[in-house]
Amino acid sequence: MPSILSPRDLEFLLHEWLDVAALTTRPRFAEHSRETFDAFLEVSARIAEREFAPHNRRNDLEEPTFDGERVHIIPEVAAALAAFADTGLLAGSMDAEAGGLQLPHVVARACFAWFQAANIATSAYPLLTMANANLLLTHAAPEHVARFVTPMLEGRFSGTMCLSEPQAGSSLSDVTTRATPAGDxxxxxxxxxxxxxGGDHELSETIVHLVLARVAGAPAGVKGLSLFIVPKHLVGDDGRVGERNGVELAGLNHKxxxxxxxxxxxxxxDSTAYLVGEEGRGLAYMFQMMNEARIGVGAGAVALGYTGYLHALAYARERLQGRPVSGKDPAAPPVxxxxxxxxxxMLLASKTYVEGGLALVLYAARLVDEQETGDAAAAAEAALLLDVLTPIVKAWPSQWCLLANDHAIQVHGGYGYTREYPVEQFYRDNRLNPIHEGTDGIQGLDLLGRKVVMRDGAGLKLLVRTMREAAGRAPAELAGYAELLTAGCERLVEVTGKLWSDGDPERALANSTAYLNAAGHLVIAWMWMEQATAAADRPGAFYDGKxxxxxxxxxxxxxRTTAWFELLESGDTLLADLDDECL
Amino acid sequence: MPSILSPRDLEFLLHEWLDVAALTTRPRFAEHSRETFDAFLEVSARIAEREFAPHNRRNDLEEPTFDGERVHIIPEVAAALAAFADTGLLAGSMDAEAGGLQLPHVVARACFAWFQAANIATSAYPLLTMANANLLLTHAAPEHVARFVTPMLEGRFSGTMCLSEPQAGSSLSDVTTRATPAGDxxxxxxxxxxxxxGGDHELSETIVHLVLARVAGAPAGVKGLSLFIVPKHLVGDDGRVGERNGVELAGLNHKxxxxxxxxxxxxxxDSTAYLVGEEGRGLAYMFQMMNEARIGVGAGAVALGYTGYLHALAYARERLQGRPVSGKDPAAPPVxxxxxxxxxxMLLASKTYVEGGLALVLYAARLVDEQETGDAAAAAEAALLLDVLTPIVKAWPSQWCLLANDHAIQVHGGYGYTREYPVEQFYRDNRLNPIHEGTDGIQGLDLLGRKVVMRDGAGLKLLVRTMREAAGRAPAELAGYAELLTAGCERLVEVTGKLWSDGDPERALANSTAYLNAAGHLVIAWMWMEQATAAADRPGAFYDGKxxxxxxxxxxxxxRTTAWFELLESGDTLLADLDDECL
Structure with a gap:
């Protein structure tokens, strides 16, 4: 069996590039060292390989079922979740006073990638629980933290996010779930x-739903949304799980x-619910969880693409077939x-997608650490840069690491198309990622419609400055790439200005996906500039590979960006203007 | 339910563009008329909708099983195949004296697309049977035609092609199955x-396998391959199906x-086998079936993409969500x-893929008709053009109409990712097409390594001349596209010459897939030039859509071709030269 992730690549990215050990000079991480970071990475690899990977296929073949009363899930899932909880990583990056390990986010993110690569479906339960707990730690009343968050971090409760409704998927302003004060x-x-x-199951004592709803009299649109804790069971002041709350499973989707x-x-x-923070600020709070979940989705897409790439590479080294095109001597042995x-x-393209994607995901996590532990100026910059990068961190791996999974099928030929090999499942699993937590189309609108124009374009300026600085640090032998990166930065700034020159969003956003594609490929080129710089002057196959x-x-x-940029520069608004009766 | 194909588009392509009714002036089609063509199209639509489409999902959920003795298949499949046989289309394009309808290939291809769109898996059985029968009608001895082909065309027997072996997939020169003369x-x-x-089932009285094998003493490589008829059961001179031949099902793959x-x-x-034609010519004969199957694969990929597009379009017209980006009044109704x-x-891109792909597939079928019924010069030209186009007809729809299926999932959002909607199955079904009948990678090698250089580049010259002529026929309002098409033709010719300038296949073929992509997109641009020309001056939403x-x-x-052409023009041989230890 090929490895499910590359420890060597993680070592390179975390230590040789991002120098995460330097974080231990900061007070928050003073208890840690490179050794503790590596120990958590190793335990993650071990638990992922032993407890998560083995039931990945069974999880697919014997999916959860609902008999009208209970949800049935193969027992390996609960066992894996217990093993995960035992690592302490449910609170990996959280405060010690909340029971957390105070690991840097960048290390916790790398640890979690092992579980996502091993079994994306099982890892989704703790992903959601952690993001839910993080939101509540920031915004909930202390009594609710004690009652709901602590058990989540201990692995006894799990968490969800409940935003969408049948008529309100991408459009949360159409949420109609209503909340009424109970007087108490x-x-x-x-x-x-x-x-x-994770909306229903019996994997935990209860489930903590975070629900967007509208209090009577609230304004229309997203400004009228409030956020509520709605547990599946009522939980007493003593922390005991009591009777069922008014939350019913209407059905499971079959994916x-x-x-x-x-x-x-x-x-x-009439479910008993507890307000989080203030009324009318629900979506703002939820965005904290959503942004974390979006980075988690990007990380999951990378992890699935990465494991698919490693499987394809191992297969391609073993599978003998055909001869080089020069010298087709049929008597020669196949290669x-x-x-x-x-x-x-296909392999090299995939390598650039998954290693480039992993670099981006870890870079984003490192920004979270900077935001939380850097000095005020650095923290503000990190927050801004993360904000502008988030749609790319979510959407780029969802598209390109999915393509790595597609390539992994193709490298395997007919075998890859059968369920006897794992790569077709990786593809099917990863195909969700361009859809949930905001479709890739929504990410394009977020990037071009909001992130690069907010605060007078400060986010875009910062991103471009950061990429230019990376180009400026490149050693002489990478000067050609540095020029390409710099030219791409110029083009991105120019085209953004041109698209918004008349301030008409219909025209500006007509090709928002092409913009997302171009910006995404440019950002990943930057990630490759960073990696090539970190690898410069180091000999050996690993660095040669970089x-x-x-x-x-x-x-x-x-x-590829040429065609996207040219389309954007042309000012073409065909997609905004067309008569859809002609489709 | 949306329609599974567009009768209006078929009418446009067959009658308004290709003018298939004009074929009825040729002796072979003299019994036919536009009315008989349309009648077969209508019966195809009806039988496809009534007998093929309804069990498409069940065929997926309850796939064939093998209990060690028998293969079990849901009963709807046999019923559908019987209904198909009743149409006479198993011998749709074949000679009347063989029991055929003598329909033009282009009409038969369009008819069959209905079945492929309705249920690709069930339609694969007759697809293979027809291609098998066609090969035998051309190359087999009359007694074998009577014994095996006639029952296939009556729907009593079915056919397969048996080429691959575990160690010989893309590389047929490594086939080791051996054949020994029995003396009789x-x-x-x-x-x-x-x-x-279709390698085993009980859908027909017996199965006629066409098997590539090597007679003792034959040379190594593909020149040592001979082709044999190996029936699952022995068939007597009287046509009666007798005892089992030495052909066993070792297992089914789960796809x-x-x-x-x-x-x-x-x-x-020790299976009893009958030689087709001469020893050592097996692969040459098989290429007839393979070329037909490759066009059939392209047609299937188009059909699946097309039906996915129609489903996505119907969904997008009905699903209300969100508001235009200008004027985001939450009180306004969603659109x-x-x-x-x-x-x-996503919809418009898909439309260009599936309608462009359908045009190409029908154009290719029309070339088969020209090859068979044109005058000598026209027939030779048609054969040459078809030869050069075949890898594109197979691979382009396999890639881009698959992307249409991907878009159809994305347009449906979360719903598209569930098995409650059909689009995820269309995607999974279509994902086979880039793999079988020669992977897309093999098609790239075939196009650049053989088709465009054979006979001193005659095929490429003819293709380019044909595309230039189409550009020359364009009305004035399409002059801009005509220029782009002409420029693309020049670039294709130049780059082909440059790639082969030093005659080194390793260097020439280092980026063969980029070449296939560029040539493919250029050919589809030509198909859109043809359609836009045929639609010129005609008012109405349908023509506006074209x-x-x-x-x-x-x-x-x-x-998109810019990046592919630039890569090819750069002479980059990274992929040929790299040290694969670095991957």
Whole structure:
């Protein structure tokens, strides 16, 4: 079996590039050292391989079922979650006073990638629980933290986010679930929610739903949304799990992949609910969880792409088929297919996607650490840069690491198309990622419609400055790539200005996905500039591989941006203007 | 339910563009008329909708099983195949004297697309049977035609092609199945074959396998391959199906999609076999079937993409979500998602893929008719053009109409990712097409390594001349597209010459997939030039749609070729030269 992730690559990215050990000079991480970081990475790899990977296929073949009363899930899932809770990583990056390990986010993110690579469906339960707990730690009243968050971090409760409704998917302003004050400080919530990952199961003592709802008299649109804790069971002041709350499972969705994670339609009827923070600020709070979940989705997409790439690479080294195109002597022995240029194309492209994507995800996590532990100026910059990068961190891996999974099928040929090999499942699992937590189309609108124009373009300026600085640090042998990166930065700034020159969002956003594509490829080129710089002057196959991948990305991938930029520069508004009766 | 294909588009392509009724002036089609053509199209639509479409999902959920003795298939499949046989279309394009309808290939291809769109897995059985029968009608001895082909065309027998072996997938020169003369004119065949679509089932009285094998003493490589008829049961001179031949089902593969078509590992042990044609010419004969199957694969990929597009379009017109980006008044009613530019992007791109792909597939079928019924010069030209186009007809729809299926999932959002909607199955089904009948990588090698250089580049010259002529026929309002098409032709010729300038296949073929991509997009641009020309001056939404799609393809899609051409022109041989230890 090939490894599910590359420890060597994680070592390179965390230590040789991001120098995470330097974080231990900061007070928050003073108890840690490179050794403790590595120990958590190793335990993650071990638990992921032993407890998560082995049931990945069974989770797919025997997906959760609902018999009208209970949800049935294969027992390996609960065992894996218990093993995960035992590592302490449910509170990996959280405060010690909340029971956390105070690991840097960048290390916790790398640890969690092991579980996502091993079994994306099982890992989705703790992903959501952690993001839910993080939100509540920031915004909830202390009594609710004690009652709901502490058990989540101990692995006894789990958490969800309940935003979508049948008529309100991408458009949260259409949420109709309503909340009524009960007079005792609590509320009663009634409405239907759907697409709730982990929305029902018996893997934990209870489930803590975070529900967007509208209090009577609230304004229309997203400004009228408030956020509520709605537990599946009532939980007493003593922390005891009591009777069922008014939350019913209306049904499970049956998905193309990602089958091990229940996906629920939930019905709330006069459910006891507790307001988080203030009324009318629900979406603002939820964005904290959503942004964390978006980075988690990007990380999951990378992890699935990465494990698919490693499987394809191992297969390509073993599978003998055909001969080089020069010298087709049928008496000569066949060669491993890794010798064929088109197989190499798929492998090398995939390598640039998954290693570039992993670099971006870890860079984003490092920004979270800076935001939380840097000095005021650095923290503000990190927050701004993370804000502008988030749609790319979510959407780029969802698109390109999915393509790595597609390539992994193709490298395996007919075998890859069968369920006897794991790569087709990786593809199906990863196909969710361009859809949930805001479709890739929504990410394009977020990037071009909001992130690069907010605060007079401060986010875009910062991103471009950061990329230019990276180009400026490049050693002489990378000068050609540095020029390409710098030219791309100029083009991005120019085209952004041009698109918004008349301030008409219909025209500006007509090709928002092309903009997301171009900005995304430019950002990943930057990630390859960073990696090639970190690898400079170091000999050996591993560093040669980084140089090779950087070369491939700059020469075979970055040229894709030409067509996107040209379309954007042309000012074409065909997609905004067309008569859809002609479709 | 949306329609599974567009009768209006078929009418446009067949009658308004290709003028298939004009074929009835040729002796072979003299019994036919536009009315008989349309009648067969209508019966195809009806039988496809009534007998094929309804069990498409069940075929996926309850895939064929093998209990060690028998293969079990849901009963709807046999009923559908009987209904198909009743139409006479199993011999749709064949000679009347063989029991055929003597329909033009172009009409038969269009008819069959209905069945592929309705249920690709069930339609694979007759697809293979027809291609098998066609090969035998050309190359087999009359007694074998009577014994095997006639029952196939009556729907009593079915056919397969048995090429691959575990160690010989893309590399047929490594086939080791051996054949020994039995002394009575027949042979005995022993060996293992795999990836055999329709390789075992009880849908027909017996199965006629066409098997590539090596006679003792034959040279190594493909020149040592001979072709044999190996029936599952012995068939007497009287046509009666007798006892089992030495052909055993070793197991079924379990696929990601296309599940309704059994995919078998077959074991041949001293099987009674009949030589087709001459020894050592097996692969040459098989190429007739393979070329037909490759066009069939392209047609299937188009059909799946097309039906996915129609489902996505119908959904996008109905699903209300969000508001235009200008004027986001939350009190305003939500709009159908077809109003959002990014949804339009996916729909319009898909329209260009599936309608462009369908045009290409029908154009190729029309070339088969020319090859068979044109005058000598026209027939020779048609054969040459078809030869050069075949890798594109196979690979382009396999890649881009698959992308249409991907877009169809994305347009549906979360719903598209569930098995409650059909689009995820269309994707999974279509994902086979870039793999079987020669992977897309093999098609790239075939195009650049053989088709455009054979006969001193005559095929490429003819293709380019044909595309230039189309550009020359364009009306004035399409002059801009005509220029782009002409410029693309020049670039294709130049780059081909440059790639082969030093005659080194390793260097020439280092980026063969980029070449296939560039040539493919250029050919589809030509198809849009043809359609836009045929639609010129005609008013109405249907023709406006053709104009819109042509505009989109020339302005949003054709620019993709820039990156591919630039890579090819750069002479980059990274993929040929790299050290694969660095991957």
């Amino acid at each position: 400080g609590s509320y009663r919530v009634t409405g239907g929610k759907m697409w709730i990952s 193309m992949g990602f089958r091990g994670t229940t996906n629920a339609v939930l019905s709330f009827t 491993p297919i890794v010798r064929h240029p088109d197989v190499r194309r 140089r090779l991948a950087a070369r491939y990305f700059f020469t075979h991938e970055l040229p | 004119g027949s042979y005995r065949v022993t060996g293992g074959k795999m990836w055999i679509s 990601m999609g296309f599940r309704g078509t059994t995919n078998a590992v077959l074991s041949f042990t 159908p998602i077809v109003r959002h530019p990014d949804v339009r992007r 104009r819109l799609a042509a505009r989109y393809f020339f302005t949003h899609e054709l620019p």
